[in-house]
Amino acid sequence: MSDNHRTDSDILLDIRGLKTYFHLDEGTVRAVDGVDFTVPRGTTIGIVGESGCGKSVTAFSILQLVERPGRIEEGSIVLNTGGQNRVDIAALEHDSEELRQIRGKDIAMIFQEPMTSLSMMYTVGFQMAEAIRLHMDVSKEEARDRAIEMLQAVGIPRPEQRFDAYPFELSGGMRQRVMIAMALSCDPMLLIADEPTTALDVTTQAQILELMQRLQEEFGMAIMLITHDLGVVAEMCSEVVVMYLGEVVEQADVDTIFHNPQHPYTQALLESIPRLGHSHEGRLNPILGSVPDPYHRPSGCPFHPRCTQVITGRCETVHPEISQLDPRHTVRCLLHEEPHG
């Protein structure tokens, strides 16, 4: 989707003012602190940022998978399943029938650790058929056929035999394929992929990403890809959300993010990528400093202690609002705020 006039029904998921806090003995960690973004139907959106910026917690919040002491404090996560069917997932009861119908059916999720994401006590087939039978009115045999068909679709050789295999008999890459097959078995509208390739070796990474792209064309679902790998983003995503300390600092289409980034943090992230032939005296350009201690968020703009373009006297005190640079490009930075914005 490259049009600049997106209608309401093109929006699959609309996240507004999402706040997810962890109440610990040492204090409250505001892991997600007022996140807004939308996921358009059928596209791939990348959520990027350093470790601890709230990417995963945002993803877990969408399916209400954040465990105690974490809690969604505020905000709405509206899923538009088509027509006038809108559900605010954040408002659903924990373990309610409605929520369970969304989990795995409308929104499916795959995780970082394929080695531990499947239970070792049950066969691949059992775990897949379980998901299928929860959401589709099918017999055991039909569920089995569907599972084998999905295993085939994700490129697992001899799927009939793999159906009866235990996860520990498969390699990491195969397990992630099984996870993808399981996630897509009920034809979800959104696939949330939380760093799906981080734990895999580079060759397998490429294969899994390619597989996800191919399946997106085939199944037409939207993908929300959480990653800290900007190379992956460039290859996979059409839209990018950049997060820092629980806030969205910039959102734009992928070309804008890579060629015309406006937030100093986005610029610094891009600067820090090692590039062949573009090395500055052979050294990396890291972002200054490190992510601050989660209990002591900097005042004002949370990025100001590490920012190279800091406006002394303002950035320490004023928390920037979101500025709309053009219809599909927003940024949260004082450099871009209107004088009286």
Place this chain on the structure above:
Amino acid sequence: MLQYILQRVLLMIPTLFGISLLSFGIIQLPPGDYLTFYVAELSAQGEEVSEAMLAQLERQYGLGRPWYVQYFLWVRNIITKGDFGRSFTWNKPVNDLIWDRVGYTMMITLLTVVFVWIVALLIGKYAATHQYSPGDYIATFVGFIGLAVPNFLLALLLLYYSLKFFGLSPAGLFSPEYQDAPWSVGKWIDFLSHLWIPIVILGTAGTAGSIRIMRANLLDELHKPYVITARAKGVPERTLIWRYPVRVALNPFISTVGWTLPELVSGSVIVSVVLNLPTTGPLLLGALLQQDMFLAGSFILLVSVLTVIGTLISDILLAWLDPRIRLS
């Protein structure tokens, strides 16, 4: 799987041989033998024991021969005739003395294990899924009390209070009128009404410990990625907990069968004495005190065999439960 079981069974043979040798050696360890005890007994009653009489007794019991000959004869009779020898004190074959008691012991033991498992599983699961809730704290508190109070004390208290408040004597496994009566519906009801007391008392400490084990294991598993995967699939919370983390947390439970069996046979001695239960405990205690070596030896051998069988059962159960063990 079949090969695995066969392998384990074959491995049991040298183990049992070693154990029987060791148990026989242990009984021989204390200075003196049954004759020493017998002579002392007779002297205490003022009777003289002549040399000739001693020699005759020695020959009668075969006590004069070297220990390995005694061991060989004993084992040969067990294997070929199922004869465990003769008890000196009771002047009866060991077989007549132990099997009734072994039956009751096994029954009480198995029921106790089942009781411990069910209670510990339910309470442990509740405590883990409701960590730091009042219910968890109560379970922990009761658990530690149960662990700390000696079983025999609990038995004494229960006897005292049931006599004081209900005028009942819950000791033994039968009321006096049924003690020697043939089995009937009435005797069964009477038996069952007595049975729960030893089960609860013997099970308390085990339950308390198992609750802690269950709670700790489940807490380890509850937040594993595979649990989150299942939740993200839309599995209802109740099904999810039992099907995924509890299933894994069961492993250490099953592994304990191996030592629960023999511990309940030998470890319940004091409770059995206090409650006057017709189990193996009191008989074993007596046999050891009186150096009644074939009786004591048979018991120790039996307890060892139970340990080995218990371990085998737990291994088979584990393999059945956990595909990682079964397939590797």
